[in-house]
Amino acid sequence: MTQSTQSRSESGLILPSYRRDEGSHPPLDFAGYGSTALRHPKQPLQLLPQYLTEVTGPLLGHDRVGETDHDLTVQHDGEPLGERIVVSGRVLDSGGKPVPNTLVELWQANASGRYRHSGDRHPAPLDPNFSGVGRCMTDGDGNYRFVTIKPGAYPWRNHDNAWRPAHLHFSLFGQAFTQRLITQMYFPGDPLFGQDPIFNSVRDPKARERMISRFDLETTVPEWALGYRFDIVLRGTEASVFEDEEEDDD
Amino acid sequence: MAAESLETTPSQTVGPFYALPDGLLWPDGPDLVPEGTAGAVPLHGRVLDGNGDPVPDAVLEIWQADAEGRFDHPNDPRPGTSGGFRGFGRCGTDPEGRFRFRTVKPGPLPTPDGATEAPHIDVTVLARGLLNRVVTRVYFPDEEQANATDPVLGAVDEDRRSTLIAVADQDGLRFDIRLQGPGETVFFAL
Numbered sequence: 001m002t003q004s005t006q007s008r009s010e011s012g013l014i015l016p017s018y019r020r021d022e023g024s025h026p027p028l029d030f031a032g033y034g035s036t037a038l039r040h041p042k043q044p045l046q047l048l049p050q051y052l053t054e055v056t057g058p059l060l061g062h063d064r065v066g067e068t069d070h071d072l073t074v075q076h077d078g079e080p081l082g083e084r085i086v087v088s089g090r091v092l093d094s095g096g097k098p099v100p101n102t103l104v105e106l107w108q109a110n111a112s113g114r115y116r117h118s119g120d121r122h123p124a125p126l127d128p129n130f131s132g133v134g135r136c137m138t139d140g141d142g143n144y145r146f147v148t149i150k151p152g153a154y155p156w157r158n159h160d161n162a163w164r165p166a167h168l169h170f171s172l173f174g175q176a177f178t179q180r181l182i183t184q185m186y187f188p189g190d191p192l193f194g195q196d197p198i199f200n201s202v203r204d205p206k207a208r209e210r211m212i213s214r215f216d217l218e219t220t221v222p223e224w225a226l227g228y229r230f231d232i233v234l235r236g237t238e239a240s241v242f243e244d245e246e247e248d249d250d
Numbered sequence: 251m252a253a254e255s256l257e258t259t260p261s262q263t264v265g266p267f268y269a270l271p272d273g274l275l276w277p278d279g280p281d282l283v284p285e286g287t288a289g290a291v292p293l294h295g296r297v298l299d300g301n302g303d304p305v306p307d308a309v310l311e312i313w314q315a316d317a318e319g320r321f322d323h324p325n326d327p328r329p330g331t332s333g334g335f336r337g338f339g340r341c342g343t344d345p346e347g348r349f350r351f352r353t354v355k356p357g358p359l360p361t362p363d364g365a366t367e368a369p370h371i372d373v374t375v376l377a378r379g380l381l382n383r384v385v386t387r388v389y390f391p392d393e394e395q396a397n398a399t400d401p402v403l404g405a406v407d408e409d410r411r412s413t414l415i416a417v418a419d420q421d422g423l424r425f426d427i428r429l430q431g432p433g434e435t436v437f438f439a440l
Contacts, residue, residue, distance in 0.1 A: 013362045014327060021258040022439070026381040033263075035379030038300035039429045041437045046406060048385065048438035052359045053372045056323035057313060058338035064276075096254025107273050115267040119307075133273045169265065171274065176325060177313050177372055178440045180383065184262040201381050202260040210259050233256045 015055050016237040018178040019094055024207050032197030034158050050178060057176040060103040062137060070136035072106075072148040080130035082111025082149035084225035087185070087213065090142040091172060093236030098142025099179075105171035106134040106146055113152030113166075122154050147225065153192055165192035165199060174234040185230045186212045261382040266307040268376070269342050274309060279340035282312075282353040289317060292422030293388065294350040297343050297375065300430030304347025308377035310427075312339045312351060312388075314370070319357025328360075355390055361401060368396035368403065375427060384437045388425050389415045410436050 028040035048054060068074050073084060087106075091099040109115045109132060112124035116132055130149065138144045151166050167184040174180065186199065193199055202208045210233070219227025268274045283290050293312075297305040315321050316335040320328065341349040359367040371388040389397050397403055403411055413435045416423040427435050 013360055015362050016325060018440070020440075024258045025261045028381060028384070030381060033379070033381065035263075036381065037379075038303075039305065039377060039379035041384060041434055042300075042430055043410075043434050043436070045384075045437050045439035048387075048402065048440050049361070050440065051361050051367060051402075052321060052326060053313060053315065053367075053370065054440060055325045056321040056337075058336065059323065060338065092256060094256050094258050096256055105274060107268060107270050109267075115270060117267045117270055119266055131270065131272060133270050169262075169268070171264075175323075177374075180311070180374060181259065181261060182264045182376055182383065183259050198263060198381070202262075207257065207260045210257065211262070233258045235258055236256075 015050065015052065016176075017050050018055070018176060018235045019238050021094065021235050023204065024202075024210075026201035026203065030197065030201040032159075033201055054177050057179065058173060059101075059175070060173060061101070064103055065135045065137055069134055070144075070146050072130065072132065072134045072146065074147075075131055076129040078129040080110065080127050080149050082127075082130075082152075084147070085150050086145065086147050086219050086221060086225050086227045087168065087230055088143065088145040088219055088227070089213075089230040089232060091138050091144060091174075091232050091234065092142055093174070093179070093234050095236035097236060098138070098140075099174050099234060100138055100140045100142055102138050102173055102175065104136050104138060104144045106148070106168055108132045108148065108168045109151040109154055111149050111152050113154030124152070124154065150187070150226075158197060162195065163192050165190040165196050170232065172232060172234060179234040181232070181234055183232065184211060187228070188212055188215055263378060263381050264309060264376040266378045268309055269307075274340065275342050276340065280349070280351045282314075282336055282339045282351065285352070287352075287354065289354050290352055291355055292350060292352055293371070293416065293425060294348065294421055294423070295416075295425040295427060296347040297349065297377070297427045298347060298429065302428075302431065304343070304345070305377055305429065306343055306345045306347055308343040308347070308349075308375055308380075310341050310343070310349050311374040311376070312353070313337055313372045313374075314353065315356035315359060317354045317357055319359050319369075358396055365401045366396070366399065368393050368400035370400070370402070373427075375429070380429075384429070385440060386427065386435050386437050387414050388423075390423070391415055391418050406436050410434075
């Protein structure tokens with residue numbers, strides 16, 4: 001064993017270590033997004049070592065996913081209104097390895113920008129044929145695929161004339177507690193990016209771009225649906241120079 | 251060959267609408283063990299903001315070892331890992347900011363450097379207004395001795411340690427989470 005992907009104990013306990021990635025994420029305190037004001041911890045976060053609880057995680061499986069859960073357009077008797085889209089991509093870790101057989105959850109507003117939720121007061125129509133909830137598992141290569149409709153933008157009261165850009169919420173687990181991620185997927189060229197504090201809370205412009213999907217002709221279904229690609233990267237284990245040799249040692 | 255290096259996708263808020271019908275909140279989400287399980291512990295509490303007001307639109311996720319201190323997971327290399335214990339729970343808060351799980355107390359855990367962790371549960375808090383999840387831990391009030399030598403608790407300022415230890419009450423174990431302000435819960439960076 002050379003170095004650093006793993007640490008060994010006297011008792012022989014060897015655990016992987018997941019790379020830190022704080023450079024990607026927004027700060028918990030972001031003045032532009034009003035709801036952070038009373039909800040961000042003011043005390044510094046304490047560094048948690050990556051022990052057993054942190055390097056393991058729920059491996060939620062196929063029993064959580066129904067046959068039509070990946071297709072939000074077939075969950076009701078009729079078809080939902082709006083622009084049909086296919087959203088597909090890969091879930092990878094920061095080492096470039098696919099994350100296979102992991103649960104991906106998606107939720108979103110309908111084409112008119114309204115969620116099927118009692119708390120949504122936006123006076124836009126609900127669609128009886130759209131719930132806005134999807135689930136799928138990545139395959140052995142980390143691929144996922146959803147069929148849905150493009151969500152509408154909607155107003156919220158964060159600031160004067162505030163509108164959320166169209167977005168899909170994504171939930172991912174990866175393989176370990178350290179890898180848990182909730183994010184939002186945006187659409188290319190959205191005119192609302194400039195005024196949205198949730199999107200802009202991610203301070204690094206390159207990191208913001210990683211939340212924008214890419215229109216992809218290959219992903220379209222001819223005469224039926226437009227296609228977008230959205231790859232999602234979770235934290236990976238620390239790579240060491242000698243990783244290949246270490247793997248050989250196993 | 252050097253491994254490819256990719257930057258991670260940024261976190262965003264879960265928003266208030268994670269609670270869509272049939273969405274993130276599964277019917278069995280808060281129950282890690284079936285009703286009537288021997289040793290089952292109700293773990294309940296409230297999520298409060300910097301004014302001490304309830305946070306009605308949070309979702310909590312917990313992750314823990316089983317009663318023997320085992321994880322059914324390939325990253326737990328010890329022999330005899332537990333079969334079937336889900337170890338994962340998810341619960342939304344109600345209008346008063348309350349949550350409730352039914353679980354069992356996990357066993358103690360070894361660390362790679364030879365220490366022993368006291369029984370604990372890892373907690374993720376997601377909510378509108380949280381641009382990234384925050385993470386904390388629940389420790390158990392009847393484990394005074396194990397808590398005293400726990401390497402994670404031991405690194406926390408003594409006057410804040412109590413924010414990580416549940417309190418026994420008539421309904422089970424209470425663990426209140428204060429996102430900000432007096433008695434702010436200790437949160438961790440992973």
